[in-house]
Amino acid sequence: MCECVRLGTENQVAEFEAVLEQNKGNGENVMEVLQKTQGIFGYIPELTVAKIANALQIAESKVYGIITFYSQFSLTPKAKYNLDICLGTACFVMGAQEVLDKILAKLGVRVGEMTKDGKWIVTSCRCLGCCGLAPAITINGEVYGKVKVEDVDKIIDSFED
Amino acid sequence: MNICELEKIKQQFIKEINFRKLGDTSGVEYKYDVMVCGGTGCRSCKSKKVQDALEETVKAKGLENLVKVHGVGCFGLCVNGPIVLIYPNDALYEKVAVEDVEEIVSSLAEDKLVERLLHHEDGKAIEKKDEMSFCKKQRYIARNNSEFMCLENILEDYIALDGYRALHKVVSEMKPEEVVKVISDSGLRGRGGAGFPTGKKWEFTRVVEAEQKYVICNADEGDPGAFMDRSIIESNPHAIIEAMAICGYAIGANKGFVYLRAEYPLAGERLQKAIDDATARGLLGEKIFGTDFSFELEIKYGAGAFVCGEETALMRSIEGNRGEPTLKPPYPATKGLYGCPTVINNVETLANVAQIINNGAEWYNQIGTPDSKGTKVFALTGKINNSGLIELPMGTTIREIIYEIGGGIPNGKKFKAVQMGGPSGGCIPEQHLDTPIDYKSLSELGSMMGSGGMIVVDEDTCMVDLAKFFLQFTRDESCGKCTPCRIGNKRILEILTKITDGEATMDDLDELEKLCHYVKDNSLCGLGQTSPNPVLSTLRYFRDEYIEHIKDHKCRAGVCKKLSKYVITDKCIGCSACSRQCPVGAISGEIRSKFNIDQEKCIKCGKCCETCRFGAIVKE
Numbered sequence: 001m002c003e004c005v006r007l008g009t010e011n012q013v014a015e016f017e018a019v020l021e022q023n024k025g026n027g028e029n030v031m032e033v034l035q036k037t038q039g040i041f042g043y044i045p046e047l048t049v050a051k052i053a054n055a056l057q058i059a060e061s062k063v064y065g066i067i068t069f070y071s072q073f074s075l076t077p078k079a080k081y082n083l084d085i086c087l088g089t090a091c092f093v094m095g096a097q098e099v100l101d102k103i104l105a106k107l108g109v110r111v112g113e114m115t116k117d118g119k120w121i122v123t124s125c126r127c128l129g130c131c132g133l134a135p136a137i138t139i140n141g142e143v144y145g146k147v148k149v150e151d152v153d154k155i156i157d158s159f160e161d
Numbered sequence: 162m163n164i165c166e167l168e169k170i171k172q173q174f175i176k177e178i179n180f181r182k183l184g185d186t187s188g189v190e191y192k193y194d195v196m197v198c199g200g201t202g203c204r205s206c207k208s209k210k211v212q213d214a215l216e217e218t219v220k221a222k223g224l225e226n227l228v229k230v231h232g233v234g235c236f237g238l239c240v241n242g243p244i245v246l247i248y249p250n251d252a253l254y255e256k257v258a259v260e261d262v263e264e265i266v267s268s269l270a271e272d273k274l275v276e277r278l279l280h281h282e283d284g285k286a287i288e289k290k291d292e293m294s295f296c297k298k299q300r301y302i303a304r305n306n307s308e309f310m311c312l313e314n315i316l317e318d319y320i321a322l323d324g325y326r327a328l329h330k331v332v333s334e335m336k337p338e339e340v341v342k343v344i345s346d347s348g349l350r351g352r353g354g355a356g357f358p359t360g361k362k363w364e365f366t367r368v369v370e371a372e373q374k375y376v377i378c379n380a381d382e383g384d385p386g387a388f389m390d391r392s393i394i395e396s397n398p399h400a401i402i403e404a405m406a407i408c409g410y411a412i413g414a415n416k417g418f419v420y421l422r423a424e425y426p427l428a429g430e431r432l433q434k435a436i437d438d439a440t441a442r443g444l445l446g447e448k449i450f451g452t453d454f455s456f457e458l459e460i461k462y463g464a465g466a467f468v469c470g471e472e473t474a475l476m477r478s479i480e481g482n483r484g485e486p487t488l489k490p491p492y493p494a495t496k497g498l499y500g501c502p503t504v505i506n507n508v509e510t511l512a513n514v515a516q517i518i519n520n521g522a523e524w525y526n527q528i529g530t531p532d533s534k535g536t537k538v539f540a541l542t543g544k545i546n547n548s549g550l551i552e553l554p555m556g557t558t559i560r561e562i563i564y565e566i567g568g569g570i571p572n573g574k575k576f577k578a579v580q581m582g583g584p585s586g587g588c589i590p591e592q593h594l595d596t597p598i599d600y601k602s603l604s605e606l607g608s609m610m611g612s613g614g615m616i617v618v619d620e621d622t623c624m625v626d627l628a629k630f631f632l633q634f635t636r637d638e639s640c641g642k643c644t645p646c647r648i649g650n651k652r653i654l655e656i657l658t659k660i661t662d663g664e665a666t667m668d669d670l671d672e673l674e675k676l677c678h679y680v681k682d683n684s685l686c687g688l689g690q691t692s693p694n695p696v697l698s699t700l701r702y703f704r705d706e707y708i709e710h711i712k713d714h715k716c717r718a719g720v721c722k723k724l725s726k727y728v729i730t731d732k733c734i735g736c737s738a739c740s741r742q743c744p745v746g747a748i749s750g751e752i753r754s755k756f757n758i759d760q761e762k763c764i765k766c767g768k769c770c771e772t773c774r775f776g777a778i779v780k781e
Contacts, residue, residue, distance in 0.1 A: 029481060031462070031478065035462060066481075071465040071466065072423050090543050090548075090614075092627075093616055094543065094544075125465070126385050127384070129424065130201060131386050132549045133205060133240070141426075143205030144205070145202075145205055
């Protein structure tokens with residue numbers, strides 16, 4: 001199998017190559033390059049790590065070190081629906097843990113695990129800044145505020161097609 | 162851009178601003194401005210759809226010449242979003258849905274307000290927003306004027322409200338040392354956490370001779386429960402741009418960075434547009450206002466690491482490294498970004514700067530208390546009725562904030578404490594409610610101003626569990642570079658878990674306290690030096706709750722699962738519904754007589770309690 005097929009679509013690969021070209025030899029832009037890579041593929045495929053290191057002329061270990069340091073970067077693919085639950089203080093006080101427990105029970109997964117059908121991944125984050133709407137979750141970036149345990153079924157079912 | 166062009170833009174837009182701000186109808190030909198909040202909070206309650214519907218309805222009814230619809234910055238009362246403001250009435254509608262739009266527009270056509278959408282207090286509708294108890298005590302400086310500016314032409318509206326005047330004054334009339342002196346004399350202190358005097362920071366950097374210097378705006382608002390920086394950037398980005406340019410002129414820097422959390426996409430979008438607009442108008446870039454001063458600005462995005470809010474870690478991250486802090490000194494003022502002298506200021510701090518230049522240090526100095534000048538923005542959240550953003554003069558008491566502005570605790574519950582300063586801060590219990598808010602009083606109570614997150618907790622919150630929550634946070638967010646923070650916080654969390662599981666002894670409590678002091682004294686950066694504060698502060702005010710957990714195996718808030726148990730009371734009719742729901746088969750009994758829960762088997766999931774239709778199962 002050719003490498004580009006393993007990475008993603010032709011367009012994605014072309015876009016990625018363009019990002020590398022723009023930042024050639026520019027090690028200090030590594031965060032930006034990683035953010036763009038994740039934007040293109042939805043995650044950071046392992047195969048891109050060496051390419052980025054090569055293009056930016058920094059050690060592969062450094063790129064890998066940065067990916068694993070920052071919680072936003074992911075080396076695993078995303079699901080169809082990515083549910084992120086805020087576990088910031090306001091949400092915690094307003095019962096986010098119970099909402100999370102209910103979500104996990106409903107989908108039958110643990111935090112960070114993909115459902116068997118590849119539809120859902122549940123992750124938690126530290127404060128979305130919507131504290132007035134606590135507890136808050138996002139699904140593919142859209143915010144749902146003041147979520148109650150009773151609402152969980154309805155919200156998740158609305159995505160089942 | 163020169164002063165005449167600035168004045169020309171002002172004259173073009175001032176009429177509409179005066180219409181909204183002062184209710185001055187002369188000079189505008191339409192009758193109403195309808196402003197829909199476009200902050201992240203309201204946007205997530207579908208405020209964009211409300212705005213679109215308003216625009217369509219106004220058009221469909223042929224009222225375009227009478228009613229104008231705009232987006233507007235965050236008003237602060239996020240809990241009741243989406244918020245819609247009506248000018249010149251100065252009315253505020255809350256929880257507006259798309260279904261309400263028709264009524265809003267028709268009522269404006271008849272010069273009436275929709276009473277049911279107004280804010281109500283004691284059953285009475287409040288017609289003017291400034292008469293709401295949420296607003297009465299507020300004083301806006303950092304969040305000044307954002308409720309009057311349209312998001313669509315925010316640069317022009319900002320200029321009409323005297324924006325970029327301060328930058329003009331500074332570059333054309335003042336020497337750098339004069340600028341620094343005004344900021345020093347104003348008494349402005351950092352709003353991001355430590356409260357260091359801003360003027361001093363600028364002066365330290367100004368006096369260093371170097372070819373290259375930098376200004377950084379710290380917008381990595383990581384404290385859970387604080388969102389004022391996000392709101393300021395979304396609602397009034399030009400205030401930050403202007404302040405950074407002023408700082409650049411004062412210290413001799415020609416380049417600035419805004420380090421923004423990746424979790425705030427909307428703020429990034431608005432700030433980027435503002436930077437582009439300002440550059441296009443010559444308010445950023447080469448030879449600003451025809452002087453020799455040049456300044457450019459760039460946004461750098463974080464990637465979800467709390468420790469990057471620490472200034473040395475933040476600079477490492479901008480340079481393209483893991484965000485690990487370094488030892489101070491050297492301070493950023495002498496050796497900062499790329500080894501060059503650097504000023505790092507928080508968003509809210511910068512939001513005060515232009516107004517201090519315009520109105521003078523004296524003006525700012527009169528607001529607040531002797532050691533804490535000006536106002537502070539707080540994010541009031543948790544168990545409180547009016548949850549949202551508020552800005553108050555320093556010296557306001559916590560009681561005023563909670564009971565007058567915040568409207569008290571919902572559902573008749575009892576106030577227990579307010580947590581301030583996030584994972585570095587502490588809680589303040591009921592007996593200290595009358596404390597005035599200033600840097601000194603808060604630190605004497607073992608809490609801190611921090612970035613201004615105020616999380617109210619009531620009797621349903623277990624204080625040991627709350628401390629555990631914060632330690633889970635710091636354990637996860639510790640960068641791992643220094644041992645006391647990396648391992649110490651983990652050990653603290655383990656002891657706390659032992660306590661909430663009912664397995665701890667009184668010796669553990671002593672060990673916990675010792676360990677907290679050890680981590681505080683020996684950690685490398687601000688994260689580790691403050692991470693034990695939530696434990697120490699709950700121990701200080703709620704030690705009896707810790708002891709109850711240890712000695713009596715009791716959690717009075719009923720939060721700690723391992724210490725609570727479910728019991729079936731005499732109300733049980735023996736229907737067996739609960740036993741069929743129990744996932745571990747812990748409930749047994751004979752039909753039509755009282756059932757029993759085997760406490761050894763029970764995992765305390767609470768399913769039985771939810772299932773019982775007779776209220777016969779209680780948590781003890």
